[in-house]
Amino acid sequence: MTTSTQFDLKPQLIESMHQLYRELHASPELSMQEHDTADRLEQLLDELNIEHFRCGGTGVVGVLRNGEGPTVAFRADTDALPVAEATGLDYASKATGKLDDGTEVPIMHACGHDTHMATAITALRYLVAYSESWSGTLVMIFQPAEEIAAGAQAMVDDGLWDKAPKPEVVYGQHVRPSLAGTVSYTPGDGMAMADSWRVTLHGQGSHGSQPQDSIDPIVLGAHIITRLQGIVSREIAPYAAAVVTVGTFHAGLKENIIPDSAEFTLNIRSLKPRTRDTVLAALRRIIKGEAATSGAPEPTIEEISTFPRNYNDPDQTAAAVAALQQELGDDAVREVPPAMGSEDFGILASSIGVPSVYWMFGGHTQKRLESGQVPVNHSPNFAPVLEPTLTTGVRAALTVLMSKLGS
Structure with a gap:
């Protein structure tokens, strides 16, 4: 055309x-x-x-x-x-x-x-x-x-x-x-929903030479972050897109001090509401469960931001695309994955x-x-x-x- x-x-x-x-x-x-x-x-x-x-x-x-x-x-x-x-x-x-x-x-x-x-x-x-x-x-x-x-x-x-x-x-x-x-x-889900969290892990500080007197939030955080990577690979179907990213991790001030807290931030993306619900529930389960296993207090989870579903109505999209093809030409109007x-x-x-x-x-x-x-x-x-x-x-x-x- x-x-x-x-x-x-x-x-x-x-x-x-x-x-x-x-x-x-x-x-x-x-x-x-x-x-x-x-x-x-x-x-x-x-x-x-x-x-x-x-x-x-x-x-x-x-x-x-x-x-x-x-x-x-x-x-x-x-x-x-x-x-x-x-x-x-x-x-x-x-x-x-x-x-x-x-x-x-x-x-x-x-x-x-x-x-x-x-x-x-x-x-x-x-x-x-x-x-x-x-x-x-x-x-x-x-x-x-x-x-x-x-x-x-x-x-x-x-x-x-x-x-x-x-x-x-x-x-x-x-x-x-x-x-x-x-x-x-x-058409349909054009972009991902996104959730960002800040997670604060509460431990018990101690001298680096006396780890038995601590609840080490760094070790706890390492276990949590490693375990979180199993959500997408083992709890989400291969055809259901999702991403779990840990973007920051902060803890401690000196090499011989076990701190009493650690903090990391998460970014979670998904295309379908059901997938989003599954991922967020798994995150909470793992974060709280690993803390309990370590004998640590329950972590604090704060929502930083949340991006909503961005859904392109199929009928309205088809009408818009037909008009764009007429104006710009078929080769210039391309359907792409979400x-x-x-x-x-x-x-x-x-x-x-x-x-x-x-x-x-x-x-x-x-x-x-x-x-x-x-x-x-x-x-x-x-x-x-x-x-x-x-x-x-x-x-x-x-x-x-x-x-x-x-x-």
Whole structure:
């Protein structure tokens, strides 16, 4: 099938998108600290005469009404990461910010949320300019704190769907390290659910020469961490994807002192709710059981974050894919396996019981992909090539939106 581009993306519109992208890339902000970003987005919405409101702290919601017709929503995330940029771009970020503990860190849009905002604003500019070609209502959600799985829930808790018209479907997209000019999708479970825990082991400290007087939390932790690796290999069916990762382990201050506590953090990923329940129950059983076997007090388990299910409704996905194939061509729209990365996007739709569709668009050239050195999301070298990345993002967004709103 050959492409049949239906959108007149004039050079001036594309250049303004590039300028906005560079501006956003150079001025990133950490999760739940996107104050200047929110101000800038509101300014851009004002320029387009689009009504808007704050939601979830630093979230911004624009409501574009254009007569009778369906109501749909589209999400673009806005936060950046504590990463020192190493791209060498002339618009590279030099920004810094503070973590919750006060530590000052460099900040970078290392996950491409700047592309999401730039393409979303450009889509709005197009829809305003060509209002005669569509009818209905678009709820454009600029969501904070996706990286810490807090922003979508914060917006819902702050009354997002009491303040904005309720949509019949919620759409979203994300840039990824695949071929620029292409779009990828996964029907059903598109991304993994994720749970992060902090586990504190309580022991009994002692001199290193008197281990008999201790309950050694380091030995206890070693047994737990080794045993946890058997969950996926021995308690989960081979066709049910799951990952259990221990990311940190901290204990003690000196080689001849057995400490009285140890701490480690866990990251758990799964695609199906039943698998998730099985893994989390096994984790608690093993952590508590090994502590009891060692004669130690029950460990303290704290939840750091949880990412929800990100489910692409099969019927809505099929409709979106058909439209994307018509616009971009069959070869440019590819079905891919579920990703074990995670997103909090799903909450926006599941909180009101409507379907959602989430797809990816590529950001690297074929030469870069063949180089063997491909910067992935969250890398300090992650820098999507401007074109055709951004234009594809706009065309994909407009294509799917117009498949519902086009008159």
